[in-house]
Amino acid sequence: MKRYFSVILLISCFVQLVKAEVVLPAIFSNGMVLQQKENVKFWGKARPNVNLVITTSWNNKTITVKTGADGNWRSNVNTPVAGGPYTIILNDGNKLILSDVLIGEVWVCSGQSNMEMPVKGFANQPVLGANDILLDAEEAGVRLFRIEKNLSRLPIEKISSKWEVSSSKSVSEFSAVGYQFARFLQHNLKVPIGIIQTAYGGTDIEAWMTKNSLAGFSDFKNPSDTAKIIKNDPAVLFNAMVNPIIGYQIKGVIWYQGENNRVNPLTYDRKMAAMVKEWRALWEAGNWPFYYVQIAPNVYKDHKEDIPLLYEAQARAMSLIENSGMVVSVDAGSQKTIHPPNKTIIAKRLAYWALAKNYNREAIAYLGPxxxxxxxxxxxxxxxxxxxxxxxxxxxxxxxxxxxxxxxxxxxxxxxxxxxxxxxxxxxxxxxxxxxxxxxxxxxxxxxxxxxxxxxxxxxxxxxx
Structure with missing residues (x-):
C-alpha cells in the first residue's frame, strides 16, 4: 500500500509537471508597458527541457528558447516604436497569452515617503490639487505598477503587484510625484508611459543599496543576520523591492529620498553614486538617466544643523553620477510637514530634465542658477x-x-x-x-x-x- 501511494504521488507530480504553464515574474503581465525600440529581456519558468516559443503580435515573429532542466529560461525580444495594444504568446505546449501590452517609455520612481506619498495624500497631509489630478486620471496611455512594501535579508524575485490602467481609483493610491511625472511625459511625447513605483516611507538610502555597494562605508548600523529585521537595515529594501524588477528594460529612474540620512549627511553623495552604479550594473542596460530631488525646507525636530550639509551632499552627487540631474525644491517646502503638498512642481521639474536631456525637447530649461x-x-x-x-x-x-x-x-x-x-x-x-x-x-x-x-x-x- 505504501508503494502504491508513492507511485500515485510520482504520477501526480509528473502530470502536474507536464501541465505546468509558463510562469512569469509579476512585472511581465497583462497591461504592461515595454520600452520601445529595445532588445528587452524576458525570463521566467516553463516545462523543463522543452522549446518555448514566443510570438509577438507587432511583427508576428517567433523566438524559440530552450528551457533548462529546472524550467528556467531567458530570452530577448525586439520592440518596435511606441504603440499598441499588442499580445505576446508564450507556448511550451501550453499557451500563456499576455494581452493589452503597450510599447512606450518605462520609468522607475523610488525613494522614501515624499516619493511614496499618494495622490490622495496622507492623514491630515494633502497633495495640492489632488481632486483635479484625479479628474484627469482617465488616461489610457499611462500604466501603473506599484510594488508592495516588503523587507528581505536575501534577494527575492517574487512580488504580487500588477500593472494597472490609469484611473481615478488607481491613481489615488499611486505616488503623486511618480504619476504626475509619467503624465507630463505622456502629454508631451504622445506615447504610452509605464511608471513603476518602489518606495517606502521613513527609510535610509542604505536599505536601498546592495551589500556590495555599501562596502567602504561604516557610518550606518549593520545588524546581525539573526536580529529582527527592520526597514532601515542595509539592503533589505533593495532585496525585496528592487531586485524583483532588475533587468526589466527601463528608460530611467527618478529618486526622492534623503530626509532620513540627515543623521549622516557627509557620505550621502558617495552612497547615492555607489547605489546608482550598482543598480545600473545589475540592470545591464547602460547608464540610464537618474534624476533626483533635493530635500525641501522644513522645521526639523532633530539634526537641524545637518540639513545644510545634506543639501551640499545632494548637490555634489550630480558631479559624481554620470547622466544625472537634481531638482531643487527650496521654494516648495513646508514649515508644518516633512511632506510638502506641492508635488506637481516637483514632478514637472523632474520631467523638464527628462524632456530636455533624453527626449530632445529644445528650449526646455531644466537647471536653475x-x-x-x-x-x-x-x-x-x-x-x-x-x-x-x-x-x-x-x-x-x-x-x-x-x-x-x-x-x-x-x-x-x-x-x-x-x-x-x-x-x-x-x-x-x-x-x-x-x-x-x-x-x-x-x-x-x-x-x-x-x-x-x-x-x-x-x-x-x-x-x-
Whole structure:
C-alpha cells in the first residue's frame, strides 16, 4: 500500500509537471508597458527541457528558447516604436497569452515617503490639487505598477503587484510625484508611459543599496543576520523591492529620498553614486538617466544643523553620477510637514530634465542658477552665477534667504538685490563681509530664479565649520 501511494504521488507530480504553464515574474503581465525600440529581456519558468516559443503580435515573429532542466529560461525580444495594444504568446505546449501590452517609455520612481506619498495624500497631509489630478486620471496611455512594501535579508524575485490602467481609483493610491511625472511625459511625447513605483516611507538610502555597494562605508548600523529585521537595515529594501524588477528594460529612474540620512549627511553623495552604479550594473542596460530631488525646507525636530550639509551632499552627487540631474525644491517646502503638498512642481521639474536631456525637447530649461563666485567690494558682497543666460528674477518679490558674515563668522539676515546678472548682498551690521549663505538652514525658503523659472539651490561661499 505504501508503494502504491508513492507511485500515485510520482504520477501526480509528473502530470502536474507536464501541465505546468509558463510562469512569469509579476512585472511581465497583462497591461504592461515595454520600452520601445529595445532588445528587452524576458525570463521566467516553463516545462523543463522543452522549446518555448514566443510570438509577438507587432511583427508576428517567433523566438524559440530552450528551457533548462529546472524550467528556467531567458530570452530577448525586439520592440518596435511606441504603440499598441499588442499580445505576446508564450507556448511550451501550453499557451500563456499576455494581452493589452503597450510599447512606450518605462520609468522607475523610488525613494522614501515624499516619493511614496499618494495622490490622495496622507492623514491630515494633502497633495495640492489632488481632486483635479484625479479628474484627469482617465488616461489610457499611462500604466501603473506599484510594488508592495516588503523587507528581505536575501534577494527575492517574487512580488504580487500588477500593472494597472490609469484611473481615478488607481491613481489615488499611486505616488503623486511618480504619476504626475509619467503624465507630463505622456502629454508631451504622445506615447504610452509605464511608471513603476518602489518606495517606502521613513527609510535610509542604505536599505536601498546592495551589500556590495555599501562596502567602504561604516557610518550606518549593520545588524546581525539573526536580529529582527527592520526597514532601515542595509539592503533589505533593495532585496525585496528592487531586485524583483532588475533587468526589466527601463528608460530611467527618478529618486526622492534623503530626509532620513540627515543623521549622516557627509557620505550621502558617495552612497547615492555607489547605489546608482550598482543598480545600473545589475540592470545591464547602460547608464540610464537618474534624476533626483533635493530635500525641501522644513522645521526639523532633530539634526537641524545637518540639513545644510545634506543639501551640499545632494548637490555634489550630480558631479559624481554620470547622466544625472537634481531638482531643487527650496521654494516648495513646508514649515508644518516633512511632506510638502506641492508635488506637481516637483514632478514637472523632474520631467523638464527628462524632456530636455533624453527626449530632445529644445528650449526646455531644466537647471536653475548655480553659485559661481564671490567678490567683495567694501560693504558689498557680490555673487555671480552660472546657468543664467537671460539673468535672474524674484518675480517682483523681495529676495529672501540670504545671510552675511564677517570675520566673526556670525551669520545674520542680509538685504539682497538683483543687479544685472549678479546679486548684491549687504547688511549695516557687517562692515567687512567675508561670506554669504543662501537658505543654508533647515527651514529657510528661497525665491531666486533664473528667467526660465528654475530656482537657485541652497549654498554657502565659505568652508567654515
Amino acid at each position: 548655480i553659485y559661481k563666485s564671490l567678490k567683495i567690494e567694501g560693504e558689498k558682497a557680490i555673487l555671480n552665477f552660472e546657468q543664467i543666460p537671460l539673468g535672474l528674477t524674484a518675480y517682483d518679490q523681495k529676495l529672501i534667504g540670504f545671510e552675511i558674515a564677517g570675520s566673526d563668522k556670525i551669520f545674520i539676515p542680509a538685504d539682497a538685490v538683483i543687479t544685472g546678472k549678479t546679486v548684491v548682498v549687504k547688511s549695516e551690521q557687517v562692515k567687512n563681509p567675508m561670506a554669504v549663505r543662501y537658505c543654508f538652514k533647515d527651514s529657510a525658503v528661497g525665491n531666486l530664479y533664473n528667467v526660465e523659472g528654475l530656482p537657485l539651490g541652497p549654498f554657502r561661499t565659505d568652508k567654515w565649520e
